[in-house]
Amino acid sequence: QQQVKQSPQSLIVQKGGISIINCAYENTAFDYFPWYQQFPGKGPALLIAIRPDVSEKKEGRFTISFNKSAKQFSLHIMDSQPGDSATYFCAARREDSSYKLIFGSGTRLLVRP
């Protein structure tokens, strides 16, 4: 019940295209869902996050869509740029416990010029 499943493992998108990464979870006690971006040799950095009381959150070119009944959430990157090439991790957190993050396995995104 602690697992967060992420797909695809890797993704290649042309510049200007839309990148879509999906995650699914089992534990209905999760109530905070962040996405992290990680460049090689760097630690993950928070990109955008959502709570289950909203179905969508948009920040610039990045949008999270959240489907509580399906226990799924996704990251959409609009107008993808080569600088977006990185590894993306979804995560989930219970806010009534240690607040530890449970991470998906990551998606390596390559945006071709």
Next chain:
Amino acid sequence: GAGVSQSPSNKVTEKGKDVELRCDPISGHTALYWYRQSLGQGLEFLIYFQGNSAPDKSGLPSDRFSAERTGGSVSTLTIQRTQQEDSAVYLCASSRAANTEAFFGQGTRLTVV
């Protein structure tokens, strides 16, 4: 400092040796986390500190792993009698409070030969 600082950035050790990994969190951050990232994998939770106490150490993989935090600041992760399967990037994160954004350091890449 401006961010979470981890040292060393790289560590190569012989199997059976003990290693210490250090984390300097952002000043004023009360919550501190250690995660492990194996090659091509997501991040795996190890331990959570609130102040100097560790209310959740459920992710430590064996009794060879221990961690402490002193003065509500610096934390040290110690791995005794290192094994090849301990090879990974060890990431530290801190947050102002447990339910706020976690900021990650760049990690320590540990290689056990």
